[in-house]
Amino acid sequence: MTEQTPVTQTDATPATSAAPSPKATPTLPDAQVVTSVKHWTDRLFSFRVSRPQSLRFRSGEFVMIGLMGDPDPKTGRQKPLLRAYSIASPSWDEELEFYSIKVQDGPLTSRLQHIQPGDELILRPKPVGTLVHDALLPGKRLWLFATGTGIAPFASLIRDPETFENYDQIILTHTCRDVAELDYGRELVDSLRSDEMMQELLGDGLDKLTYYPTTTREESPRMGRITDLLRNGTVFADLGIDSISAETDRAMVCGSMGLNTDIKEILEGYGLREGANSDPAEYVVEKAFVG
Numbered sequence: 247m248t249e250q251t252p253v254t255q256t257d258a259t260p261a262t263s264a265a266p267s268p269k270a271t272p273t274l275p276d277a278q279v280v281t282s283v284k285h286w287t288d289r290l291f292s293f294r295v296s297r298p299q300s301l302r303f304r305s306g307e308f309v310m311i312g313l314m315g316d317p318d319p320k321t322g323r324q325k326p327l328l329r330a331y332s333i334a335s336p337s338w339d340e341e342l343e344f345y346s347i348k349v350q351d352g353p354l355t356s357r358l359q360h361i362q363p364g365d366e367l368i369l370r371p372k373p374v375g376t377l378v379h380d381a382l383l384p385g386k387r388l389w390l391f392a393t394g395t396g397i398a399p400f401a402s403l404i405r406d407p408e409t410f411e412n413y414d415q416i417i418l419t420h421t422c423r424d425v426a427e428l429d430y431g432r433e434l435v436d437s438l439r440s441d442e443m444m445q446e447l448l449g450d451g452l453d454k455l456t457y458y459p460t461t462t463r464e465e466s467p468r469m470g471r472i473t474d475l476l477r478n479g480t481v482f483a484d485l486g487i488d489s490i491s492a493e494t495d496r497a498m499v500c501g502s503m504g505l506n507t508d509i510k511e512i513l514e515g516y517g518l519r520e521g522a523n524s525d526p527a528e529y530v531v532e533k534a535f536v537g
């Protein structure tokens with residue numbers, strides 16, 4: 247695996263809490279138990295929950311998760327407050343991992359950010375999504391373009407052996423405003439590098455996975471929007487790649503509306519077409535959030 251741009255680690259050590267023993271009897275509908283929580287920054291955290299035994303999903307898919315809403319002032323009834331979340335863990339994992347934003351006045355995440363090991367959350371076991379291998383035609387090189395929490399589905403895919411079996415090279419780009427916001431992805435890539443099982447899949451020089459982090463606000467060794475770095479050829483020069491070709495390159499995109507629209511335009515300029523589960527093609531896109 248090749249890391250193109252080492253980024254300075256911050257001093258902040260993320261706080262991790264591990265599960266005591268999960269509660270025996272779930273009380274919410276579709277309840278799962280939180281097993282660990284890790285706060286990365288004041289805007290980002292990740293957590294793991296128990297996995298329903300019957301839940302099968304393809305790496306890259308998302309599910310609806312949430313908490314019980316406040317009681318209705320008139321009826322006293324509570325309704326689940328659910329949001330779409332990419333599953334960040336791979337399909338073989340015994341637990342499910344999620345990587346989340348903290349929106350201070352967000353209906354769900356203003357509360358979700360306070361979950362603790364042993365707490366319950368609601369998980370609707372109906373995974374869906376387009377960031378899956380089935381929606382792409384076979385290719386040689388896979389680009390994973392993420393901004394912010396859009397790295398979550400790719401955190402699943404780069405832990406899935408199928409990704410490395412399907413492609414000769416995987417390039418994960420992650421763009422955030424600040425350096426600390428890259429830590430989740432960086433730690434994940436580092437952990438794959440030191441995982442014996444994954445080392446075999448990553449090839450002799452561990453160079454099958456290329457990690458390409460960039461920041462847009464805080465200074466770091468690689469600055470700029472990935473769209474600008476693609477348009478001005480910096481990415482290609484950095485990685486020693488001539489260009490993107492519809493014959494060999496495949497791409498998955500997960501970011502804000504703006505990022506998705508811009509990358510689509512760039513990829514289509516190279517002749518790639520958007521694919522879907524029902525009609526696989528050369529690239530697929532999903533929103534990292536609405537708004």
Ligand SMILES: Cc1cc2nc3c(=O)[nH]c(=O)nc-3n(C[C@H](O)[C@H](O)[C@H](O)COP(=O)(O)OP(=O)(O)OC[C@H]3O[C@@H](n4cnc5c(N)ncnc54)[C@H](O)[C@@H]3O)c2cc1C
Nearest residue numbers: 329330331332345346347352353354355395398534535537
């Ligand atoms: C297909 C899909 C997958 C998603 N996967 C994830 C995921 O893996 N992790 C995750 O944190 N969120 C994810 N989201 C967004 C998520 O559904 C919620 O919007 C988010 O959890 C905030 O919920 P909320 O109720 O607190 O605020 P909301 O009312 O849902 O959002 C309030 C505002 O916060 C901003 N916002 C919301 N989510 C984000 C975000 N992730 N990054 C930056 N700004 C945001 C937007 O401006 C939005 O209008 C996904 C959304 C979609 C459509």
